[in-house]
Amino acid sequence: MAIDFSLTPEQKTLQKVAREFSEDILKPVVRAADAEPDPQKGFQMIKPVYQKAYEMGFATGFLPKEYGGGGLTNVDVLIAVEEIGAIDPGFGCVLLVNGLALMPLVWYGSAAQKKKWLTEACNSPSKDYLAAWVVSEPAGTPGGTANFDHPNPKAGIQVTADLKNGEYVLNGRKYWPSNGAGWDMKGPDVSTVLVRTDRNKGGKDGLGAVLVPRGTPGVTYEPCIDKMGQRLNQNADIRFKDVRVPAENAFAVGNGDLIISKDFTWSGPVAGIAAVGTARAAYEYTLKWCKEYTAGGMDPIIYHQNVGYMLTNIAMKIEAMRYFCYKAGYYADLYDCENHSLGAMTKIYCGEVGMEVVYDCMRVMGVNSYDRRSHPLDKYLRDMMCFPIYDAGNMGMQRRKIWGVMADPDFNPRAFMDNEEIPFSKSMEGLGTVTTIPTAR
Incomplete structure (x- = not known):
């Protein structure tokens, strides 16, 4: 082909x-x-x-x-x-x-x-069906979820689900889940909640997923998180107190870690291409501005070499971002979304390069870009700032996932170039989760 x-x-x-x-x-x-x-x-x-x-x-x-x-x-x-x-x-x-x-x-x-x-x-008759991906937990000591695959059961996911009399009983708190509180603060139609199904096992063996339908007793919702950007997306603060869910609602028990890894693999190129769209919007607005604004000179600033060169770099970066996402999407279609490295790479690259693009657009426009009433650059920047830190986090799960794949003894460094399948396994998880603190002499 x-x-x-x-x-x-x-x-x-x-x-x-x-x-x-x-x-x-x-x-x-x-x-x-x-x-x-x-x-x-x-x-x-x-x-x-x-x-x-x-x-x-x-x-x-x-x-x-x-x-x-x-x-x-x-x-x-x-x-x-x-x-x-x-x-x-x-x-x-x-x-x-x-x-x-x-x-x-x-x-x-x-x-x-x-x-x-x-x-x-x-097939929602009301056409407002919402599902929530309920993984993230509040920061603490320990806290958060970046080290979900830590071997110590006291680290990583701490919302527990204990099997009792044919039901899973959930307890704990989740923080950040999108769509998590629903349209009316009474929950979405269903939440896929990642939980610790075995309190005595580490993240590679002790996690699973439980489907919690709307209206399940024991789930409460705190006021939603007030964010600086991507404000049209709801982020919830959810508490579970003796929440009982039928055992038939659980799946991948003992393999919740694989769900987390694969899901954020699937979403990587999607988040990446959303960053491309935001960067493209900033570029198109700035390009039009440069063809009209003179900065007090006689001609539009597009005819100044520095502006032309910066816009050239911006355009090149956006094209590279887009086709990187297409490559990862193509690879995902080949191997049933088992594109763990390429998916993470595109999410990282597009979020971080997208930040460069929007800031460079602001540099080209100058101080006028800071006028939020007249120009949309502040929103592009606020929205773009989220891409490197959400969806498993570039400095957390995503880079660590690529590292785990590359560290595998059988890894072929030409696999990406050749579209070679790279089977993902639990042995690729866990790198960097166990740290050593230097002791004073």
């Missing part, structure tokens, strides 16, 4: 539809929702837009057709997400998290679980 970067007719149609949705339906609500001081009210303001996105298939397009999903390839998803990310990546994250919550069922769920939960997700 020849290397070809052109889109198929179907992909061009998908891109056009996603662009029109983003420009005509999403964009009109973004400014007010982003400016709303109450993050939950801001989230509720986008509900009609979400319902339209659901109706058009953007909320479930990544799920298999047999359950009512769109059956889109990974590359197809990237094409649509770039257009949404160019208008508001926070809204894109709301859609992405449906995937983070439900794709683990596609990979690890039983036939009965998939039929029940995926069919329900894809």
Whole structure:
């Protein structure tokens, strides 16, 4: 097969539809929702837009057709997400998290679980179905989830799920889950909660996933997190107190670590391409500005060499970001989303280079870019700042995952170039989790 970067007719149609949705339906609500001081009210303001996105298939397009999903390839998803990310990546994250919550069922769920939960997700009469990916936990000593695969059961995931009389009983607190409190602070339709199913085992053996449906007693919601950027995406603070869930709602018990690794692998290129969309929007706005603004001279600043060179670098970076994501998406389609290194690489690269792009756009525009009433650069920067630190974190899980793959004795450094399959295993997890503190002499 020849290397070809052109889109198929179907992909061009998908891109056009996603662009029109983003420009005509999403964009009109973004400014007010982003400016709303109450993050939950801001989230509720986008509900009609979400319902339209659901109706058009953007909320479930990544799920298999047999359950009512769109059956889109990974590359197809990237094409649509770039257009949404160019208008508001926070809204894109709301859609992405449906995937983070439900794709683990596609990979690890039983036939009965998939039929029940995926069919329900894809056929909502109200078109407002939300799923939450409930993994992150509050910072503490210990706390957080970056070291989810730590061998000590006292580290990593600390929300517990004890099996008693055919039920899992959940206790603990989660912090940061997107979509986690639902439209009305009473929860989403379903939450995929990563829990410690064995209190005596480390992260490679003691974790699992439990599906917690809306309305389950014992789940309470604190006020949502007030963030500096991507404000259209809700982030919850959730507490579990003796929450009882049928044992049949659990899956991948003992392999919750593999769910975490693969899920953030799947989402890596999606987050990466959303960063491409945000960077592209900043670049297109700045380019137009440079063709009109004179900075007190006689001609638009596009004709100054320094400006031209900086815009050239910006454009090159965006193209590199986009095609890196396409490569990772293509690889994911080849190997059932087992693109652990490439997926993480694209998420890291696009988030960090995207930050450079937006800041360089601000440098080109100068102090005028700091005027948030007249220009959108402040929002592009606030939104972009999230990409390197969310979705498993570039300095946490994502780089460590690549490191684990590369450290494997059988790793082929040309595997990425040759599109060679790299099977992921538990032996690749855990690097860097056990540290040594120097002792004073």
